[in-house]
Amino acid sequence: MKNPTLKSENTVLSVENLCVDFEIKGKQVQILSDISFSLERGKTLGIIGESGCGKSMTALALMRMIPSPPGRISAGRVVLKGEDLAQASEKRIRDIRGGEISMIFQEPMTSLNPVFTIGNQIVEAIRRHKDIGKSEAWKEATDLLDIVHIPAPNRRVHEYPHQLSGGMRQRVMIAIALACEPTVLIADEPTTALDVTVQAQIFDLLNEIQKDRGTCIILITHDFGAVAEMADRVLVMYAGHKIEEGTLDEIIDSARHPYTQGLLRSMPEIKVDPGDIRESLAEIPGVVPDLLHLPEGCPFAPRCSFVMAQCQDLPHYMDLGDNRSVKCWLAQEDSRTKEQA
Amino acid sequence: MSEMIDQQDLAAQFGEKPEKPEKPWQATARMFYTNKAAVFGLIGFLIVILLGLFGPIIFGADPFDIAGKPLMEPQDANPLGTDYLGRDILSGVIYGARPTMIIAITATVCATVIGISIGAIAGFYGGKIDNFLMRFTEFFQVLPSLVFAMVIVAVFEPSFLIVVLAIGTTTWTPLARLARAEFLKIKEREFVLAARALGAQNIRLILRVILPNALPPLIIAITLRVGTTIIFEAALSFLGLTDPSIMTWGRMIGLSRDYFFEAWWTVTFPGLAILFTALFIALIGDGLNDAFNPKLRRR
């Protein structure tokens, strides 16, 4: 294959050449193009990109929750512990959702049902996948609240979502997601709606859970800071393509794709010793392209400052070894030298 | 889960743009025209309007003229039969279109002006003003509107103007509530605050900034109101509480109510006229509702 993903014993989930098409106004639009990655036990993969780059769609595709019609998985495999989810039956997929793979969302306000107590909602999640009695499930729900560090869980379990603060609600969402001891936890912008100090608490909690239970986490975000807090590996997306993948340090210290470099430079970062003069930030000119009218070849070419003739053709994934890849012609030279060596 | 990602969000997310810039009302009109039932309603309604405008000119016969024997069945001379005085039902139905529509529309305009003014002021200013105006609205709401309108018409002479005012002053409350709700919602939006920061006066905020944004649901409600007003007027006419010199459909039914079992045609044809007109308007209202609803747009 074009993009071989290194598989080890520990691989829990591997996504191979996943493509998702949408039918918009009678046209087939590819909104995810050839996405591949793998996830190891107890590790966190950060998927980063701007809105509309397909990062949330990737998460939905893993759980087969793409709205259909208009969308469908047109190619590729999603292999969870040896089982291809893209081919699994509807019933099997329902068991997987919330069982093997669970998800937390950005808005803890809207993802909780306001007319039920949080206990009710956790118990419902537990009993959907586990065959246990009511009282046992309530006990488990209280334990879960304790695990996500909600103070006085015996009392809180009977409260309604509106009685909790934003940070508390997100903790409840995490408790619900943990109810069935998932193998993979997908966190879609879990802290974007929260304050900085509360955000830090949630990151600590997720890290702690991962350490205790060996859960794999897929963190979807637009914020390099959040990725740096959590992720072991990072996947950068642009216009439905995976444009770069590597370990956290590789991406942050030696990004190879001009888009990743631009994104990193355009974000102001706190310095302990700020200079007296205000420097201007590096900008990526233009806006994210419209997927209906994508340019031929590399989707980033119109905004890229290193654009060259070759960019009229879509670049392949340049394998830089050790599971690091870049989808840019600029990296071709390097990968060639590597091959020779 | 899948309802989280609806079509429009997707389209917006992918930066989908119409081929050439389209004004909001154009998009609404396009949606409306793709709705068959709505277009049917609109055509039907236009026919009623044209009938009201030109019918009397084309069919010269006066509906008050005696055209034949009383209670004649439909036949060549009187295609829809005659009533108990021998007046032609067809010319009654044709002539009735104009006053029926005029009363329905002016009464609706009257209700709209009262309702939107009160709702807008209550929603915009809030606090004590809102409290007072809403108690006032509730006072009108708890009165049975038909009884109230009957009292007004009975106290004054049943002239055209009084009938319009009687209907207008008793049916504005739902519009006031709707306008208030919309104003309460929209006044919190930041563009209203931005206009205030520029120094815009309250009157400008109400009329130029908030009202245009509150219009879509109001237009739907007003359209549907026209249909119910026709029925309301028919009810008043049926009870004989309207101007006797004007031949409306409701009045025709009211006058012939004693002859229903001997001469079905005397009440059936004006009744069908009311039914269809109200139906056309309801179809238009439904079509507008879909057209204004952005979730259905760009299907």
Add this chain to the structure above:
Amino acid sequence: MTNKNLLSVEGLEVHFKLKRPHLFASQPTLYAVDGVSFEIVRGQTLGLVGESGCGKTTSGLSVLRLVEPTGGKIVFDGVDLRSLGADALLDMRKRMQIIFQDPYSSLNPRQTAGDIVKDPLLIQKVGNPKEREERVSELFTLVGLQANQKELFPHQFSGGQRQRICIARALALNPDFIVCDEPVSALDVAIQAQILNLLCKLQEDLNLTFLFISHDLAVVQHICDEIAVMYLGAIVEKTNRKKLFNNPRHPYTRALLSAVPTRRSSKKSNRIRLEGDIPNPVNRPSGCRFHTRCMYSQEQCKFEEPQLVEKQPGHWEACHFETTNL
């Protein structure tokens, strides 16, 4: 005589009276802004940082009298704004403007971009139709929009372009002072840089003074000259940019700084983590408002409210102790 400070705010208070929970209850009060003082030097930017509910946005709105302050003094270029009548205030509005956080909700969806930018000129009755049209074109160029985009409606623009329209509207009347209320937090990262650079450039070219409200310390560090950190309606620390990041004093500021995610994994250790959530501003804690979450909290903090005092030249802090050495 022209003052160095364009705006000076003294003891600003915005207290909202809330609905009684039941008939015989005492009326609760929300202390949104509770005695805030600051000055902004002409042509400079003051950053107001804090978490949600700390009163930073209410402070910004009340400085413009978009929310009526319940106490304190706002002096703008020598004029006491709170003493102005409706007409004088209308006139003053030409000189002070605001840019909001959400460019989706701050533009009227029923107006074209051109009309939105023209609105201020119409409201303030500036120029004739032709001059207004020219001014709109000029503003479009200034903020980097195309003249042929005037006929488009807000939903046809991207987030960054919409924020440009908001900026053009705010600049239409040639103001001296602009309140920027989280102007980039609703935008994509790559677009944030474009808008921040635009704001910086406009400030230099037009000699604007900004009150920049944000929860994002990195953005504040980038754009502000002076920074005030707010917590539950009051300023807890105030100094210039260099001192705040080099030598943060207040325990809250330090917690805030250490909560910001960094890209460098080496810094992850040694962090201050705040427990719990921000208290409700209706039942704000007695004494020091931060004592419920502060790791240095003492008995004194529960009863006595610390005042904002100048602990080092140009470095103000509201704390009873010297916590930096602890």
